[in-house]
Amino acid sequence: MKKFNTPAYQGEKDFKQHPHLGEQLENAWSNYVKYCTINSITGNPWSSTYDNPRSWYYSPLVDNVIPTEKNTVAIQWNAFPNRINHYFTDLFTKKFGKDQYEDKLHELADIGPGVFGKKYDMVLTVPKNPCDPSDTGTKPFGPSGPRGWQDEYCEWAVTRDENGDIIAVDFTHENPEYWFHMWKVSPDIVVSLYQEILNNKNVKKEDLYLLDSSGHPVIVRETGEPAYNPINKWNSGPDANAAGGGAVHLTSPPNSLGAEIYLGAAATILRVKDNKVITDANTLICAAQYGQIYRNSDPRIGQNVNSLVYNHNQQVTLTNPIALYGQMPDFDQFEMPSTAGKYKIEDCYTVIRGEERNKGITFYPSNMLLHTRFSVPPGANFKLSDIKVNKKPLKWGSQIADTFFVQLAGTGKDPAAGEQPEKFPPVGDPATLLPNVQYLLDNNLLQASLYNKLNTFSNLTSCITQVEAGTTTDGIAVLTNGAVKGTNFDFGPGITVTVTDFQNVDSDTQLFLITIKADANTTLGEKPLSLYNNTSDPRYALSGVLEVVANGSLPKMNIIPNKSLLSIQQIEQVQKILK
Structure with missing residues (x-):
C-alpha cells in the first residue's frame, strides 16, 4: 500500500473540481495517519511501564497485507452513549419512575448534562477513577464540550419546529482531523461543504475562524489564512436552526482518529494478571489505560483487537481507509404513522456523506457512512415526531442512535514463524519520568x-x-x-x-x-x-x-x-x- 486513503475515499469527492488541491490533501492526510500509526506503535515509554513496544500492531505501508473478507473483521458498537445508561439508569429510575427513566436517559443524551442538570435541579457526577473502586471521589459527568457526552464516535444535532417537534436529525461520524487538513488546503472548499451539508447558504467563511482574546482571526503562518475553529457556530451543540448549531464533524475530545489508532495499537499487547491473560473488555481498558471504561466503543474496540492477537495469533492493523463509520439503522424498530401513506421509514433516511457500500480500491466490510440525516420527505403529511421508535413516540435524536451501530475494521496478518505477542502486566508508573x-x-x-x-x-x-x-x-x-x-x-x-x-x-x-x-x-x-x-x-x-x-x-x-x-x-x- 502506497498511502492511507481519506475516510470513505471522501477526499476524491470533496476536491473533485480541484484535483491539484485534492492531491495536496491526500498526501497530507496519508502522512498524518502514518505518523499516528508510528506513534501508536511506539506507545508510551515516557510516563508508563509495560506500554512499549507494541510490535503486534503493524503499518500497512510497511507490511503489504491486502484486506479481504478472510483476514478482516468488522468491529461494531451501538451509537448511544453507554456511559449514560451505566451511570444513570438506577438514579433516573428512582427519581423519575420506571415509566419515565428511559425517556430521561434519551433526553440527557440529546441535551447534555449541563442543560439537563439545570432543568431537573440535579448535579450529575461519576466516579473520579472508575478503575479504582476504593476511590470514592467524584467528578462532573463529561466529557466537556458542546457535544462532549456524545462520546461513541457518533454525534448529532436536532432541528425542531416552533412547537418543539423534531423535523430533522443529523448524525456525523467524521473525525475532526480530516477537517483541519481540508481547511489548511482550502478554506473555501470547507465553507462550500458546510453550506452543502447543512443545506444553508448563510454559512460564511468568517464564521469558521478561530479568534483570539481580542476577537481577531488568528493567522496561520504556513498558509496566511485564518485558523480553523472546530467548534464554530455551525458545528456546535446538539441543536440546529437556520442561525446556527449543527453537526458537521465530531467535536467531543475523545472522538478523534488519533485516539482510535492509539487504542487499536495499545490493545495488541496481551495483559497478564495473576498468571492469567485479561480478556474482559472493561478490565482490559483499566489494565492497559487506553480509552474510557463503560463506553460502548473503547471496550469493544480494545477487546476485539486483543482477541485477534490472543485467540487467533494475528498481528493487527486498522483497515484502510481508517475512519469511524456509521451503519444502516435497524428500520424494523420504527413504526410509521397512519398519515405516512406511501412513505416508508427508509424514505426519511438520507446518506449525506460516505457510502452505503465500499466503492474503493480495497475490501472494507459493511457500511462506510460519514454523515446521515433523518427528515420527512418534501410533501409528506406527517412529522418525524409522529413516528414511533421501539413503540415510543420520537422525541429525541438519541432514540434513533439506539437503532444503529458505529464501526471500524481490523485486518490481521500471520506473524513470522515462532514470533509470539508481548505479554505484559498492567500498565504502571515508572520510577523516573522521561520528558x-x-x-x-x-x-x-x-x-x-x-x-x-x-x-x-x-x-x-x-x-x-x-x-x-x-x-x-x-x-x-x-x-x-x-x-x-x-x-x-x-x-x-x-x-x-x-x-x-x-x-x-x-x-x-x-x-x-x-x-x-x-x-x-x-x-x-x-x-x-x-x-x-x-x-x-x-x-x-x-x-x-x-x-x-x-x-x-x-x-x-x-x-x-x-x-x-x-x-x-x-x-x-x-x-x-x-x-
Missing part, C-alpha cells in the same frame, strides 16, 4: 486555542508545524510533561533549537518557547522530536510534529511572533487538557 511532547505549534495558535478552550471542548489542530529550510522561526510553543528548564531538543541533523522562555504550568507540565533554525542544506521532510533531560536518558522520538519544507514555499507573512507566556486562565485551561 515527552504534548503539543508543538506556533504560540499564537496555542494561546488562541486555549482561549477558545479547544481540546477541553473539542480538538486542537492536528496539522504538522512547518518551517522552511535556510530560515529561523521564532515563537514556537512546546507543551511538555516531565521536562525541566534545561531539557534538550533533538530534531536530528540540520535543526538547531534555542529556548527563549520557559514556564512551569504545573508540577508535571511545562511550556517552552523556542526558536527553530533549519540549515539551508537540511534534508526536507518530517523531523521526529526527542527530548532528554540527561544525555544518558533513552530517547524516544515523537513523529509528525515538525516538517522542513523548501525555502520559499511558505507565504511571506509580516506576523510578529507571539513570545508571551501563559496567563493564569490559560494555565488553568492547560491543566484541564492534560490532567
